[in-house]
Amino acid sequence: MPFAIYILGLAVFAQGTSEFMLSGLLPDIAQELGVSVSAAGALTSAFAVGMIVGAPLMAIAGMRRRRRPALLVFLVAFVLVHVVGALTPSFSVLLATRVLGALATAGFxxxxxxxxxAMVAPDAKGRATSILLGGxxxxxxxxxxxGAVLGQALGWRAAFWAVALISLPAVFAVLYLVPEPARPEGDGTLPSARRELRALRRPRLLVALLLGALVNGATFCxxxxxxxxxxxVSGFAEGWVPVLLALFGLGSFAGVTISGRLSDSRPMWVLVPGGIALLAGWALFAxxxxxxAAALVLAFVQGTLSFAVGSTLITRVLYAAAQAPSLGGSYATVAFNVGAAxxxxxxxxxxxxxxxxxxxxxxxASLVAAAFVAAGLAQVVRRLRRTAPLAPARSETAVNTTERP
Incomplete structure (x- = not known):
């Protein structure tokens, strides 16, 4: 794998930290800014909505630029909004920075x-994607x-400063180490965007997006x-909660690694047995x-299965969106974040x-089951479409035969 892909993974790490770190900071934010905890929860929702809306919009905007300048614009904007968030005394401004930060993250x-x-062989998309999702x-x-420990020790604003500081090396690395790929076919104008948006008419892509959203929805639920x-329920003391979360996180990293090795060449080895095990695991966990003891084991196992299956489905989105090389990544981002929301x-x-x-x-468990049902229905519809043209053909032949003198 090119080293530049790992640089992109570093930036995604900072952005992923920003997206999820508020779960441990909301009480302090609410107290300092004078809002309720439930109102502060809008900061998380705003980020998720910004990711969903921003992914295709920012990708279309990025089509008008070469990719390296587009990455730099999104990354610098991400850093700046976190600086503003760390400084502002206003909840409304902080909320706005979350939306803008989500737009920048989605675009990046x-x-x-x-x-x-684009930097790897056509049959290595899964490995490249797994490095970014590994972030x-x-x-x-x-x-x-x-971020939670830093927030408890130095206040929630310190976590925002830390995210900005972590992102700075990525800015310089993208500037000097990420190669500028050849300009894609077309001039990046609106007609090109329309051509790539037509990929959404493909049933295969729509099914992959639906399955990815369902499985990732199960994961983040x-x-x-x-x-x-x-x-x-499990009776852990609060001090054990980070251990449980870390086990789930370690499992998710293992799952992304498995996906990276198999999603290109043997995706069904992950999706079918892994999906069945994932469904059974959520039911067993409940x-x-x-x-x-069961909670500790299943936190790791389900983290592994969730990200192995979910990341493989995201890779399937990229393959299904081969006709949309610039917007395919945004489709995958939308599927991931629809599930997360x-x-x-x-x-x-x-x-x-x-x-x-x-x-x-x-x-x-129900969302994974729904994914299996959706996949099964898609297979039935696909088979019906393959056989449907035969009936009119036979009818036309019969009509032509009867009309002969």
Whole structure:
């Protein structure tokens, strides 16, 4: 793998830390800025929405530039909004920086995936993508806990400063180490964007996007509520929560590594047995959540399976979007973040309805089951489409035969 891809992974690590670090900082932010904790929670939602909306929009905007300048613009903007966030006394301004930071992150990730996959052979997209997604999993393992510790020791603003500082080396590395690929076919104007958007008409791509969103929704539904599950159901002391989260994060890193090795050449080896094991694992976790030992083991196992299957599906999106080399990365980003936003929202609704902290695990199992149902229906529809033209052909032959004198 080119060293420049690892540089892109470093930037994604900083951005992933920013996306998820607020889970441990919201109480302090709410207290200092004079808002409720639930209102402060809008900071997380704003980032997720910004990622979903921003990925295709920023990728289209980036098509008008060469990829290295586009990466630099997005990365510098990301650094600046975190500096503003670290300095502002206003919750409204902080909320705005989260939206702008999400737009910059979405643009960088979309262009970064396109850049990374362009630097490798056509059959190595999965390995290149796994390095970038590995930055997100490392953020879960190290960046988010470190941000929480830093916030507790020096205040939540220190975590924002740390994200900005981590991103600075990536700025210079992108400037000097990331090669500028050849300009893609076309001039980057709106008609080119329209041609790439037509890829969304392909059923194969739409199915891959749906499956990726469902499986990642299951992942983040369980991950979001892992801490209250650990304390309220498994009986862990609060000091054990970082251990459980770290085990899930280590598993996710292992899963991305597995995906990187198999998603290009043997994706079905991951998707079918891995998907079945993932579904069974979420159900088993829900049933045995009261056992601390089971929770520790399953946190690691489910982290591994979730990111192995989820990352492989994201790679399938890139292959299915081969006709959209510039926007394919944004499609993958959208699928990932739709899951990250919708899954926890459904899990929160089940908790609010009184079903307890086990319920997000059942939601996760249901989302994976829905992915299997969707995949099965897609296969049925595909077969029906293959056989459907035969009937009109026979009918036309019959008509022509009867019309002969």
């Amino acid at each position: 990730l979309a262009v970064g995936i396109a850049t990374a996959t 997100i999993t490392l953020a879960c393992v190290a960046g988010v806990p470190a 369980a991950f979001t509520y892992l801490a209250p599950l650990a304390v309220g 049933v045995t959540a009261q056992s601390p 919708v899954g926890p929202a459904i899990g929160g609704l089940t908790i609010a309805a009184g079903f307890g902290y086990r319920s997000p695990l059942w939601v996760s």
